[in-house]
Amino acid sequence: MENLIIPCKSRPPELPTHLAFRQEVPLENPNQHRPVVSLPRRNAPRSNFDSNISHLCRKGEIHEAVELLGRVRGKVRPSTYEGLLDACIDRNSIGLGRKLHSLVDLVVEADGFVQTKLVGMYAKCGSLDDARKVFDGMRDKDLYAWSAMVGACSRAGRWEEVVELFVSMVRDSVLFDGFLLPKILQACGNSKNISVGKVVHSLAIRRGMCTHVRVCNSVLTMYAKCGDLKSAHRAFDCMDERDDVTWNALISGHCHQGNVVEARKLFDAMRGGGLDPTSMTWNLLISGYSQLGNWEVAVDLMRKMEDNGIAANVFTWTCLISGCGHNGQQAQALDLFRMMLIAAVEPNRVTLACVISACASLQTLNRGIEVHSLAVTLGMADHVLVGNSLIDLYAKCGDVKAAEQVFDAVSEKDLYTWNSMIGGYFQAGYSGKAHELFTRMMESGVECNVITWNVMISGYMKNGDDDQAINLFRRMEKEKIKPNTATWNSLIAGYAHNGEKDKALGVFRQMHSCGVPLNSVTILSLLPSLANLISLNKVEEVHGCALRRDLDFVTSISNSLIDAYAKAGKIEYSLAVHETMSSRDVITWNSMLGGFVLHGHDRSAIKLFRVMRNQGCRPTRGTFVSLLKAYGLAGMVDDGKRVFTSISEEHSIMPAVEHYLSMVELYGRAGRLSEALEFIENMPVEPDASIWMAFFTACRFHKNVSLALAASENLVNLEPSNGTFHDLLEQASALCGGTLSKGIQKDQATQRLVGRSWTVIDHQVHEFTNGNSDQHSELHPLLKRIDAGSREFEPLPA
DNA sequence: GGAACTACGT
Structure with a gap:
C-alpha cells in the first residue's frame, strides 16, 4: 500500500478487488450521479392544494399545513412535502416530521428528493436510527442521498459508520464529489482507518482532485491522524501550494505522537517560510507540551503568543487545564481555571468537563459545587458532557442523591451518562440500584458497550458479589459483547482484592489460554495477591508472562515484582x-x-539508601519509614535519630505517624524504653493507637510490666479498633502468662472481629474475669473499658 | 481542512 502515496500526476494504483466498481464510472463528469428531475410528478403543475399548504407553511401554521396535507394526500407535489419537512427541521420537531412521513404516498415515496429530505429531517431532529431506516429503504440512492446519510453520521461523530457507508457507496458505483471527499477522509482519520483512507486518496488522485489545496490538506490530515507521519510528510512534499492549515495539520500530527521537538521545528520553518502562525498553531503546540505534562513550557508559549498579539482563547486555556488533569496535576488544573476566569475568558462545555473531572479526582466536593453553579449560570449544567462529569464528581464524593439529580436533568443521555450513574451506584454500594438502572438502560433501547459491562462486573466484584459478576461475564457472550482486557482485569482485580488469590490466578490463566492480550494492569492487579511465602512459583509464572510480552520494562511492574519476590522470601530475585x-x-x-528491611538486611538497606541518593532520587515519606526501621534493626539509635531530624530539616517532609512509629520501634528494640516514652510524650501530634501498641510491645519484650500498664491505659483511652483490642488482649495475656484465647481458633476470632462482632471479646472478657481475675488484676482498667465497649454493640447471632 | 472532551481495569 506504500506506493499509493504518490504525486497527483502519476498513474494511480489498482483498487483492491473488494472495492472494484461494478461498472466503470466515467471520470470526466463527476456530477453525473446528481440526478436531474426523474419523475413525472415533479413536473406536475402546481395545484391549489400545493399553494394553500405552502401558504400556511409560510405563515408558520405548520400544524394546519400538515392537517391539510393529510386530507388531500395524493394530490400534492413532492416539493410541497419538502417544504414542510424543512419547516420540521427549522422547528426541530421530530413529531411533526414523523406525522409527515406517515402521510407520504406511494408516488411521493418513489421520489428520491423527498426520501433524502426525510433522511435529513430525522438526522437533524435527533433520530439517526430513523434516518438510517429511511436511507436503507431507498431503492435508488443517488449522490445526494449518500451525502445526506454521510453528513448525518459525520455530525454525530459516527466515523466508522461513515467509512462503511463509503465502502457500500463505491460498491453501488457512486463516487464522491468535492463536497463528500473531505468528510470521508475526516472519517478515515478519526476512526484511524488508514487502509480505506489510502483507497480514498488513490481515488482522489485518479479523479484529478488532488490539485486543490483543500483536498490535499484533507489527505495530509488523514495520514497525520492515523499516525502515519511519513505519508503525511510525503503528501506535504507533493503539494504545490501550502497554507496555514497544511502546516497546522502536520504540527498537530507530531504533537499527538508526543514529538514536540519536531512540532517546534515545523513551527519555526513555517515562520521562516513567511507564513504567520495562527492562534491554532500556537494552541496546537501548547496542547502538545501540556499533554506531555510540561506545562511550564506550555504557559511560557501562551505568554509568547500574547506578546505576538494573539490572545489566549478558551481552547488555549482548556488545553492547559486538560494537560494538567492528564498528568495528575489536578490542583494545578484548578489554579489555571481560576486564572482563566480572572483573564475573563468564558469556559465552554469542554473546559467545565475537564475542571469538574479534576475536582472529582481530588474529591473536593466544595470546589466541584462551585463549578457546578457556574455551569448553571452559563446554562451548561444539563448538557450531556458537563452532566456526565458532574455525575462522576458526585459519585466519587459519595453524594449519590446529587448524582441522581444530575442524571435526571440530562435530557440527551449518552453511554457515558448511563455508565457513570451505574458506576456511581456501585461506588455507594447500591448494587441493586445499579442493576435496576442497567435493566432500564437495556429496556430503553440504549446499546450498552463493553464499558457498561465492565462497570457492572467490576461493581459487583467490589461489592463482594462474585457470583453476579461471573453471571454477567457469561451473559456478555449471549449479548455479543466481547470481553476485553479490562473485563478480565476486573475479575482478576476483584478476586485479588477479595483475598481469593487462587481464583484470581485461575482467571489469569484462563485469560491467557483464551488469547486475550494482557497489559500492565493485569499484572499489577494479580502480583500483590501472590506476594506471600507459599506463592513463589506463581510469582515466577506471572513474571514469565510479563517477560514474554515485554512488560518487564514497565517500571511499575518491576516495582511490583521486587515487592512480590521479597514477600515470597526471595530477596535475591528482588x-x-x-x-x-x-x-x-x-x-x-x-x-x-x-524488601531488605523485611528480610532483616539492615546494612544493605542503609547502603541502598546512599546509592539512591547518589543517583539523584528524591526520597519520599515511605523511604524514611523503611530507613528508620533499618536503623532500628541495626540497633543504630543515634544514627536513626539523625535521620529522623533530617526528614523535616533536610528534605522538608513533615514526619507522619509512621515515622514516629518507626522511631518508637527503634527505641523499643534497643530497650531504651524511657527515651521512647519521652519521645512519645513530646510528639507534636497526639500519639495514636499504633504508637502505644508499639511501645506496649517493646515493654512486653523487655518485660517491663509497669510501663506496659501505662501504655495499655493510654491505648484504651483512644478507643482503638476491634483488631487492636484483640492484639492487645493477646499480648496482655501473654505478658501476664495467661491463656486468653484458649479454645478459640485465631482465624475464626479474627473473622468475627472483622464483622464488628464483639462476641469474641465478650467471651474473652468473660474468661478473663471469671477465670484468672486475680492474676490479671493489674490490667483491670483495660478490662473495664473492653467490658463497657462490648455492651455498645449487638453481638452477632452465633 | 486544523485545537481542548466525560464512563471500566493497579
Whole structure:
C-alpha cells in the first residue's frame, strides 16, 4: 500500500478487488450521479392544494399545513412535502416530521428528493436510527442521498459508520464529489482507518482532485491522524501550494505522537517560510507540551503568543487545564481555571468537563459545587458532557442523591451518562440500584458497550458479589459483547482484592489460554495477591508472562515484582529485578528498601539508601519509614535519630505517624524504653493507637510490666479498633502468662472481629474475669473499658 | 481542512 502515496500526476494504483466498481464510472463528469428531475410528478403543475399548504407553511401554521396535507394526500407535489419537512427541521420537531412521513404516498415515496429530505429531517431532529431506516429503504440512492446519510453520521461523530457507508457507496458505483471527499477522509482519520483512507486518496488522485489545496490538506490530515507521519510528510512534499492549515495539520500530527521537538521545528520553518502562525498553531503546540505534562513550557508559549498579539482563547486555556488533569496535576488544573476566569475568558462545555473531572479526582466536593453553579449560570449544567462529569464528581464524593439529580436533568443521555450513574451506584454500594438502572438502560433501547459491562462486573466484584459478576461475564457472550482486557482485569482485580488469590490466578490463566492480550494492569492487579511465602512459583509464572510480552520494562511492574519476590522470601530475585531495570523511580527504591528491611538486611538497606541518593532520587515519606526501621534493626539509635531530624530539616517532609512509629520501634528494640516514652510524650501530634501498641510491645519484650500498664491505659483511652483490642488482649495475656484465647481458633476470632462482632471479646472478657481475675488484676482498667465497649454493640447471632 | 472532551481495569 506504500506506493499509493504518490504525486497527483502519476498513474494511480489498482483498487483492491473488494472495492472494484461494478461498472466503470466515467471520470470526466463527476456530477453525473446528481440526478436531474426523474419523475413525472415533479413536473406536475402546481395545484391549489400545493399553494394553500405552502401558504400556511409560510405563515408558520405548520400544524394546519400538515392537517391539510393529510386530507388531500395524493394530490400534492413532492416539493410541497419538502417544504414542510424543512419547516420540521427549522422547528426541530421530530413529531411533526414523523406525522409527515406517515402521510407520504406511494408516488411521493418513489421520489428520491423527498426520501433524502426525510433522511435529513430525522438526522437533524435527533433520530439517526430513523434516518438510517429511511436511507436503507431507498431503492435508488443517488449522490445526494449518500451525502445526506454521510453528513448525518459525520455530525454525530459516527466515523466508522461513515467509512462503511463509503465502502457500500463505491460498491453501488457512486463516487464522491468535492463536497463528500473531505468528510470521508475526516472519517478515515478519526476512526484511524488508514487502509480505506489510502483507497480514498488513490481515488482522489485518479479523479484529478488532488490539485486543490483543500483536498490535499484533507489527505495530509488523514495520514497525520492515523499516525502515519511519513505519508503525511510525503503528501506535504507533493503539494504545490501550502497554507496555514497544511502546516497546522502536520504540527498537530507530531504533537499527538508526543514529538514536540519536531512540532517546534515545523513551527519555526513555517515562520521562516513567511507564513504567520495562527492562534491554532500556537494552541496546537501548547496542547502538545501540556499533554506531555510540561506545562511550564506550555504557559511560557501562551505568554509568547500574547506578546505576538494573539490572545489566549478558551481552547488555549482548556488545553492547559486538560494537560494538567492528564498528568495528575489536578490542583494545578484548578489554579489555571481560576486564572482563566480572572483573564475573563468564558469556559465552554469542554473546559467545565475537564475542571469538574479534576475536582472529582481530588474529591473536593466544595470546589466541584462551585463549578457546578457556574455551569448553571452559563446554562451548561444539563448538557450531556458537563452532566456526565458532574455525575462522576458526585459519585466519587459519595453524594449519590446529587448524582441522581444530575442524571435526571440530562435530557440527551449518552453511554457515558448511563455508565457513570451505574458506576456511581456501585461506588455507594447500591448494587441493586445499579442493576435496576442497567435493566432500564437495556429496556430503553440504549446499546450498552463493553464499558457498561465492565462497570457492572467490576461493581459487583467490589461489592463482594462474585457470583453476579461471573453471571454477567457469561451473559456478555449471549449479548455479543466481547470481553476485553479490562473485563478480565476486573475479575482478576476483584478476586485479588477479595483475598481469593487462587481464583484470581485461575482467571489469569484462563485469560491467557483464551488469547486475550494482557497489559500492565493485569499484572499489577494479580502480583500483590501472590506476594506471600507459599506463592513463589506463581510469582515466577506471572513474571514469565510479563517477560514474554515485554512488560518487564514497565517500571511499575518491576516495582511490583521486587515487592512480590521479597514477600515470597526471595530477596535475591528482588535484587536481580532491581539490577536489570533501565529506569527506576522512587517506588523502585522504596520497594527494594522495604524488601531488605523485611528480610532483616539492615546494612544493605542503609547502603541502598546512599546509592539512591547518589543517583539523584528524591526520597519520599515511605523511604524514611523503611530507613528508620533499618536503623532500628541495626540497633543504630543515634544514627536513626539523625535521620529522623533530617526528614523535616533536610528534605522538608513533615514526619507522619509512621515515622514516629518507626522511631518508637527503634527505641523499643534497643530497650531504651524511657527515651521512647519521652519521645512519645513530646510528639507534636497526639500519639495514636499504633504508637502505644508499639511501645506496649517493646515493654512486653523487655518485660517491663509497669510501663506496659501505662501504655495499655493510654491505648484504651483512644478507643482503638476491634483488631487492636484483640492484639492487645493477646499480648496482655501473654505478658501476664495467661491463656486468653484458649479454645478459640485465631482465624475464626479474627473473622468475627472483622464483622464488628464483639462476641469474641465478650467471651474473652468473660474468661478473663471469671477465670484468672486475680492474676490479671493489674490490667483491670483495660478490662473495664473492653467490658463497657462490648455492651455498645449487638453481638452477632452465633 | 486544523485545537481542548466525560464512563471500566493497579
